Amino acid sequence: MGPIDGVNAAARRMPAWPLYIIGVLPAIWLVWLGATGGLGAEPIKALERGLGEKALQLLVLVLAITPLRRFVGLNLLKFRRAIGLLVFIYAALHLLVWLVLDVQIPAQIWADIVKRPYVTIGFTGFLLLVPLAMTSNNWSVRRLGPKWRQLHRLTYVAAALGGVHYIWLVKGIQIEPLAYMAVILGLLALRKRGAPRKQAG
Amino acid sequence: MANRWKNDLKDCDVTPEAAFLNRRQLMAGAAAGIGLAGIGSTARAETLEPNDWEDITSYNNYYEFGTGKDDPARYAHTLVTKPWTVKIDGMVDHPGDYAFDDIMAMMTVEERLYRFRCVEAWSMVVPWNGFELADLLAMAGVQSGAKYIAFETANRPDEMPGVRYPVLDWPYVEGLRIDEAMHPLTIMATGIYGKDIPNQNGAPLRLVVPWKYGFKSIKSIVRITATDKQPPTSWNKANASEYGFYSNVNPKVDHRRWSQATERRIGGGLFTKRQDTLMFNGYANEVAGIYAGMDLRKNF
Numbered sequence: 454m455g456p457i458d459g460v461n462a463a464a465r466r467m468p469a470w471p472l473y474i475i476g477v478l479p480a481i482w483l484v485w486l487g488a489t490g491g492l493g494a495e496p497i498k499a500l501e502r503g504l505g506e507k508a509l510q511l512l513v514l515v516l517a518i519t520p521l522r523r524f525v526g527l528n529l530l531k532f533r534r535a536i537g538l539l540v541f542i543y544a545a546l547h548l549l550v551w552l553v554l555d556v557q558i559p560a561q562i563w564a565d566i567v568k569r570p571y572v573t574i575g576f577t578g579f580l581l582l583v584p585l586a587m588t589s590n591n592w593s594v595r596r597l598g599p600k601w602r603q604l605h606r607l608t609y610v611a612a613a614l615g616g617v618h619y620i621w622l623v624k625g626i627q628i629e630p631l632a633y634m635a636v637i638l639g640l641l642a643l644r645k646r647g648a649p650r651k652q653a654g
Numbered sequence: 655m656a657n658r659w660k661n662d663l664k665d666c667d668v669t670p671e672a673a674f675l676n677r678r679q680l681m682a683g684a685a686a687g688i689g690l691a692g693i694g695s696t697a698r699a700e701t702l703e704p705n706d707w708e709d710i711t712s713y714n715n716y717y718e719f720g721t722g723k724d725d726p727a728r729y730a731h732t733l734v735t736k737p738w739t740v741k742i743d744g745m746v747d748h749p750g751d752y753a754f755d756d757i758m759a760m761m762t763v764e765e766r767l768y769r770f771r772c773v774e775a776w777s778m779v780v781p782w783n784g785f786e787l788a789d790l791l792a793m794a795g796v797q798s799g800a801k802y803i804a805f806e807t808a809n810r811p812d813e814m815p816g817v818r819y820p821v822l823d824w825p826y827v828e829g830l831r832i833d834e835a836m837h838p839l840t841i842m843a844t845g846i847y848g849k850d851i852p853n854q855n856g857a858p859l860r861l862v863v864p865w866k867y868g869f870k871s872i873k874s875i876v877r878i879t880a881t882d883k884q885p886p887t888s889w890n891k892a893n894a895s896e897y898g899f900y901s902n903v904n905p906k907v908d909h910r911r912w913s914q915a916t917e918r919r920i921g922g923g924l925f926t927k928r929q930d931t932l933m934f935n936g937y938a939n940e941v942a943g944i945y946a947g948m949d950l951r952k953n954f
Contacts, residue, residue: 487924494713494920625821
């Protein structure tokens with residue numbers, strides 16, 4: 454048994470539900486740091502940024518699951534729902550911090566969503582995640598049948614929008630957002646190449 | 655804010671920081687007095703509570719040391735600021751390489767408590783120590799034909815890890831119109847809270863133009879040039895539609911990607927309320943005149 458098989462066997466034995474608990478710990482930790490002065494002189498932006506980055510990292514992880522199975526033989530499919538829902542939770546918290554702590558002024562919130570392209574794009578990406586989160590249960594999977602898979606391809610769009618959102622909000626040419634975008638596009642490109650039809654998705 | 659100000663200046667020895675606080679109260683009181691006389695705005699008296707040393711020296715934009723706000727405080731210690739030479743050239747009577755210590759011997763350092771407004775819509779109040787740029791320019795003998803002053807930051811890949819990345823076209827350069835450069839509010843800062851200015855804030859000397867967005871206040875200056883042409887400026891070169899040459903604080907002219915109508919004071923924690931941004935960052939009485947007749951929307 455190779456190391457990959459070992460991981461697969463361990464993953465089979467492991468339940469997925471602890472991921473939800475482990476997954477939200479960083480959010481709690483960030484909020485705690487922000488409330489106790491651990492996020493520096495400007496905790497609002499730091500919290501907002503930290504939550505947004507986590508959402509993006511989890512999105513990359515979600516996108517990596519299919520290529521990992523196809524090209525490496527690593528099967529982490531059973532954790533995908535939990536990770537996907539964590540993407541939604543982090544994106545929602547990121548949006549909430551932006552609304553309540555950062556912009557604060559209702560009139561300006563709407564103006565920003567309409568007038569500021571990077572906000573429009575980030576907000577659109579979040580809206581795309583809403584139906585995905587709502588249909589991430591067994592009942593919906595059964596109910597929607599093949600449509601479920603089609604619907605959940607919105608993940609690709611949301612990930613690309615998330616990447617653009619990050620690139621667009623920073624000043625100057627910065628490495629980190631470009632690196633995220635490159636990884637996201639790379640993972641999307643991997644899906645196009647020689648995928649047997651039944652494994653697509 | 656009449657209640658906050660009380661004159662407790664005494665003729666006894668005080669620590670430098672206490673001396674500072676007394677002075678601030680005097681200034682706040684004076685500003686409030688002007689406000690009552692209907693000349694100044696009372697907002698200035700309300701907001702002139704300086705940020706603490708920790709905030710001012712830990713939350714910085716100095717991309718030569720990285721784009722994170724805490725990068726400068728973490729990495730700027732590698733910058734060698736002693737010795738330091740400033741080249742003054744162009745349309746001046748006495749061009750040359752001036753040692754920082756020689757400049758300091760000629761200049762009168764004073765304290766200036768200024769609002770500091772970043773283009774990213776956050777702000778601080780900083781108790782700078784420095785001298786008026788006009789004094790330095792007078793020393794160099796700026797010629798009558800000069801219309802602009804150009805500035806340049808050190809560009810040292812060995813000491814500045816950030817310049818290895820093309821975030822901006824290094825070295826960082828900035829510029830002022832001659833009347834802006836000669837304005838009494840415009841200083842070269844060499845200290846904060848009476849201490850030498852830390853590297854992350856632009857040691858050993860930096861520009862401070864309090865009515866403009868922070869990026870105009872160029873750090874760690876190695877060259878000052880008097881010229882008759884408008885000099886290139888770093889952020890304008892990077893994105894001309896977002897950053898103009900003037901970059902005066904103006905709540906009515908938004909940055910392309912965000913509003914400039916409000917700002918958030920650093921240091922208030924997780925629930926800090928936004929406050930209105932003031933025209934020319936609250937220095938309209940002092941500087942609005944030099945832009946009379948200019949379309950500030952076009953010349954943003």
